[in-house]
Amino acid sequence: MKDFVLAIDQGTTGSTVALMDGRGRICASVNYEFPQHFPQPGWVEHRPADIWHSVEKGIRAVLRKRVCTPAQIAAIGITNQRETTVLWDRDTGEALNNAIVWQCRRTSDFTESLKSAGHEKMVRRKAGLVLDPYFSASKFRWLLQNTRGIGRKLRAGKVAGGTIDSYLIWQLSAGDAHVTDVSNASRTSLMDLKRCDWDSELLDLFEVPGSILPRVVPSSAVLAHTKGVKGLPDGIPIAGVAGDQQAALFGQACFTPGDVKCTYGTGSFIVMNTGDKVLQSRSRLLSTLAWQLGEGGKPVYALEGGAFICGAAVQWLRDELQIIKSAPEIEALARQVEDHAGVEFVPALTGLGAPHWAPEARGSLTGLTRGTGRAHIARATLDAMALQNADILLAMERDLGKRMKPLRVDGGAAANNLLMQIQADILGRKLIRPKVIETTVAGACYLAGLGVGMWSGVGEIRKIWEAEQEFRVQIKPARRRERLASWQKALERTLL
Template identity: 40%
Template sequence: MEKKYVLAIDQSTQGTKAILFDTKGHLVCRQDLPHTQWINEKGWVSHDLTEIYQNTIQAVKNVVEASSISKEEIACIGISNQRETSAAWKKETGEPLADAIVWQCARAEEICAQIRAQGVAEQIREKTGLNLSPYFPASKYAWLQEQVEAVKKAKEAGNLCLGTIDTWLLYKLTKGAVYATDYSNASRTQLFNIHTLEWDREICGWFDIDTENLPKVCDSSFSYGYTDFEGYLEQPIPITGVIGDSQGALFGQGCVEKGMVKATYGTGSSVMMNIGKKAVLSESGLVTSLAWGLHGKVSYVLEGNINYTGAVITWLKEEIGLITSPGETQELAEAANPKDQTYLVPAFSGLGAPYWKPEAKAILFGMSRTTGKREIVKAALESIAYQITDVVEMMKAEDGVTVRGLCVDGGPTKNEYLMRFQSSMLQTPVCLPDCEESSALGAALMAGITYGLYTMELLTHHSARQQFQPAMMEDERNEKYAGWKAAVEKVL
């Protein structure tokens, strides 16, 4: 039977999506399943690995059945994933040894502090492109080994696998036959040397990580192995693309040339710029990572990561009850007093780029007696745009960098108030793609190119469907942004 579809699995912080794309890269059908966010009184954030895997299998079944296609028409699979979330499992059985530590979780800060005291933080940054932080898996893996007895015993017995969620899914989907990751995910662990393209044994030693317990690193465009989704398919099909969600969005939006920039608005946000074939270390608070490995060649990116963007809207709904659905935020923000000077600094688990202050605490700053529900919702939405602006301003400050526009994706981009405000803060156009599922599309395109179903030319066919232009005078913009910077200073 003719192979007509690419199946993308987009395993994100909030849930798992299974999405089918046709031979022209158009989205045919999507099915989602959420998973539980486990947050304890210390603010530690965890995910159940078994739930994630089971949801992956079920989401695939759901999308095939909802689309009414034949299973035999699926050519290949691409995987995109929440990147820094860290997992440990038994090598022999694939049994999880602990809940996954989510990228937002800063529980390993003490480990980072100990390593920082050794005076090696700058060496780590030079080798990995990443500032020493509990955000990244290196310290999370170390914490699991120190604090979880089952992980400690598995390491001693030579029965330990450490990996990000792409590696976990590859291992489970292939029944333990494939223990691998791609360059984009490896470069986010803080254990991978982005210059030599190898696990760095010296850094691994500082974190007490055995390289034997880390996966093989491959191109993002690579034939990883086969799966039948626990017998759901009559014949196994190949997994031919793996890429971290933010890099997947960059690829899906066609940002394959140097200087192109995108921002993913998810639970957190990644602002990413393609910097070409050579690694350039930022001196202004950004990090350098690998974009992908494609046809045996790697590309690099500058990136700024923000802990709380879309999650701020979740906070409005679930923790303080100001809204019952995300869609309410636009109307409330538009009805708010435009002269209200309230700022929310959402440092619920510290501040990421460009501040890198994991100990920072969230604040509402600048409220008056007339500040109410609408003004707080407005402040929450605007905090998303301010944080994105912080990172883009840093990119502008890098030598030789010109940002001509921002490509965006993710659920919060549906909020027109947020997009208009974002464009005004950046004083540059904000462009939305024709496919909202940029991360999944990037994984599908990577897989389809590897399989031979797609060509590189297909990347240029997903043009912007909507643009937002700056709608604020420069003086007003500068005054608002200065107020934001003053609010941030209160938590640093």
């Protein structure tokens, strides 16, 4: 009986492969990290072959856990780091250059030139996005202009391009399918949000030939089939695909307009379901596509804001400052002090995202005294993670014109109880943490399962979702205002 879904969660620092059963339980999971490459300050790259090998390794490893046989896998779901961009050879499937990662800022000058020329209004109207090197379009342009031998291959029609979901589907299907789902396409700055297809004016602006791009398809439907993948039989449907943050929104069962979640990963990403309407933000948040269920299904839209550095700030404390040996240690270290004691860490290590959009901003650590210790820096780091999110969430409320529903939280750092309490206090809103905090995996599984009929609809999935813990506000409004004011002063110094 085919009653398991295999999920591939391809993230910024590693790939997770997991198995979910028909009752929505994640029964097995493995993760393999791969190297990050930083060829110049502000540049971030991945070797696509490293990504694919981590996925292959993960598939074999999760099946060795003997939760199910390969023949019991009904479908495969994919969720992925979104704006990361790659070009590959249509004949061999080999990458033509390193992938440019979503964090990379190398195209800042180009996007600024477009902004100065007055193009941002058109881009926002059509794609829902601001002009920033974060998104894929300028990365495609850079690769097309800086990859050896690309002109000859383009003329011969040998170049394929896409985000990581497209690259993985190509590899999983032995090149039979070149597709991307609407949620990933909406992160490129090349898709018209309302038409759910590539836009000729946007393609011309960014100098990207439409011929290299994948076909835009729904997030939940049979999109391709496995072929020649080690450890898997041919013919397994690839039936669910979504960018990681949209997958997390789906995995949190945020199916009603106004439902909102925050995922704490390498960065932190807040996404709110806005239903069948494209909500244009007055606070420079992003309008994006959440998902589309089935061919001809009505698109569901969302409002999003993201901080580029969240969990990555903890990694920086571990790897560069070496004040902790492992990421989970930060909670116990931060609990050693009552508060941040005036220390402010603005983690603009790769610029600032929403709502500031300052790609050239750099991080700052201020308010240090002779009494400052490791614990104060740890506490200031957790505070910063929560404060960045509060900036975004409060901007969302201004756009909506009303208070939002309780915030659903997930991702690796959501397991940090101190961080969750700080977030509730600084935001002044209740937080709800689900039993399954890796909701990107859950969302990919739900989408794939729906695509092959394992579940009848979102109502059945809503019954599967369960809360694990709530975090209620524990500080007074005056103290919250004081904390937010201190943070704003630190931000202003960073943005000078």
